[in-house]
Structure formats: C-alpha cells, structure tokens
Amino acid sequence: MAASPLSTFESTIRVLGGFMSTYYLTGDELYLNNARELGDRLLFAYSRKGLGMPSGYMSLHTLQGSHPSWLGSRFLLAEFGTTQLEFYALSKETGDMKYAKASAKPLEAVHGMYPNSSLLPTHYTRTLLFLHRHRLRTLHIHDI
Numbered sequence: 001m002a003a004s005p006l007s008t009f010e011s012t013i014r015v016l017g018g019f020m021s022t023y024y025l026t027g028d029e030l031y032l033n034n035a036r037e038l039g040d041r042l043l044f045a046y047s048r049k050g051l052g053m054p055s056g057y058m059s060l061h062t063l064q065g066s067h068p069s070w071l072g073s074r075f076l077l078a079e080f081g082t083t084q085l086e087f088y089a090l091s092k093e094t095g096d097m098k099y100a101k102a103s104a105k106p107l108e109a110v111h112g113m114y115p116n117s118s119l120l121p122t123h124y125t126r127t128l129l130f131l132h133r134h135r136l137r138t139l140h141i142h143d144i
Contacts, residue, residue, distance in 0.1 A: 052105030
C-alpha cells in the first residue's frame with residue numbers, strides 16, 4: 001500500500017513545528033535530528049526555479065510534490081506565507097540556512113509584487129506569478 005501525499009503546510013506547522021517545540025522543551029537531539037530529516041524531505045516541495053512556490057502536497061516517500069486539484073492554478077498566501085517560523089527555527093538550530101531560504105523565497109516574491117502595500121492578496125495564480133517573474137527578469141536585464 002502506497003503512502004498518501006501529505007499537506008506540505010500541515011506537515012510543516014504540525015509535525016516539523018512539533019519536533020522543533022519538543023527539541024526546545026527537552027534539548028533532546030533526537031527531536032532536532034527528526035526535524036532535520038523531515039525538513040530535508042519537505043524542501044523537495046519548494047520549487048527550485050522561479051518564485052519558489054511550494055507544492056501543496058508532498059510524498060515523503062517518493063519526494064514528489066503535487067498541487068491540490070481544488071486550488072486550480074492558485075497558491076494560497078495562508079499556506080506558503082506562514083511556514084517561515086518552523087523553517088527558520090530549523091535553520092537556526094542546524095546552522096544550515098537552506099531551510100529558511102526555501103521558505104522565505106515565495107513570500108519575498110509576493111512582497112516584491114506589492115512593495116508599497118502592507119496588505120497582500122489571499123491567493124496568487126500561476127499566470128500572475130509567471131507575469132511577475134517575467135517583469136522582474138525584464139527589469140533586471142533593463143537595469144544592467
């Protein structure tokens with residue numbers, strides 16, 4: 001029986017967050033090691049290209065990500081914009097910034113889309129993200 005993909009968001013805030021909290025409470029390296037192993041697997045959900053939007057679901061066995069069909073082509077700010085605490089804590093305790101960088105990349109991208117606003121839209125479509133990425137690339141080339 002194959003394992004079902006897990007919600008990247010839920011796995012991050014509940015399981016990774018739980019490992020980090022327990023590590024902070026007990027100081028037992030077992031929990032930090034478990035957090036590191038889970039964090040390494042969850043990193044596969046974050047796109048290495050573009051704006052770094054994470055897959056909504058992740059198979060911890062195959063390390064393959066998938067996007068929930070009910071979202072269509074949207075990404076929710078509530079999901080990709082609220083996992084930094086857990087990944088930052090993991091980076092702090094392991095000394096490896098790859099976790100913090102991966103979780104920060106999509107949030108930095110959307111803040112870049114709305115630099116003069118303290119409020120952000122609740123969701124982003126693939127088309128909007130693509131157009132923004134293209135505009136950034138064009139601006140960058142033009143500025144050189």
